[in-house]
Amino acid sequence: MSHSEYPTEYDGIVKTVEMYIDGSKQGKSELMRPAFHPDASFFGYAGDQLASGTKFLFDWIDKNGPAPGIEPRVVSVDIVDSIAVVRLEVAGWSGQLAGSGVRMSDLFTLLKTPTGWKIIQKAFHWHAGG
């Protein structure tokens, strides 16, 4: 990746992550589904339970409903040619399942595909006590 390509790749990656953020905010998984690779995986603990599989994520987002007050921040974007890692911190999660004022840390790994950057895995940590 040459120096001049970096901003383009960066913007492509952030655009993909923003689809996740929009879907979360509106409580509509259909908005975030195109951001995910068909083989994407999903891992993390919801309380003591290990949640896994993107189906779990999409169902959760739809059932949780709108979370208009979320405050997402991109903490890091690391790109190595065809692969990337994004750390996202989201404060102020709310909704039917989330409750209120919840803080979540997300690690997204992304793969560059012919149709753009796709999330290949989302790992999350749900911070107890917000």
Next chain:
Amino acid sequence: MPERNTPQKTLESWKQIAAFLDRSERTVRRWETREGLPVHRREHEKQDTVFAFKHELAAWSRARTRCPSVIERAEPLLAEPASNTYLTEHDAITRAMHRYIAGARAGDGDLMRPAFHPCATMSGYCQGVEYSGSIEHVFQWINQNGPAPNGMARFARIEIIESIAVVHLEVQRWSGKLAGADARASDVFTLLKWQGEWKITHKLFHWHDQMLPGAS
């Protein structure tokens, strides 16, 4: 052929592990920190409550005999147990990663298997073709590739967020039947703390100097 993990096949202490390998406790502890000896820790118990599966130790031992340089080039750090919680987690993650590195150098998929979550997946491009799917593909590739004794791995990043972590490895001088000679790879691993142990849930890789789809 791995044996079943029946209780009889488990070693329950450093003393038993040392006796099984016919070495001192000090030596087997060093092998764990530096050479990826597969030792497990029980959840909710103090840090040094360990156990090991005989079949995993036997696989490690076979690979070590076949490919001794796996050992000599390994990380010279981690000689002493860490004094704080963050470093303890950090060390547990590097131990898991050393199992991967040891398996890659030895060309033995079973040697790295204990480092992975059972549902782990992989993704990346090889000669311009995307491979995404079960981590079993990685183990098969490693077995077919064979020994890569000169492979040199550097930790470019280890980031821990409570129950999840990301590790970026830069690997140089990768070799073997499939890797060719003097190849370079960047690997990004996502890990999850699962049943008290750090397990890799995803391996994302990039081979350098290979054709990419859509590359101009």
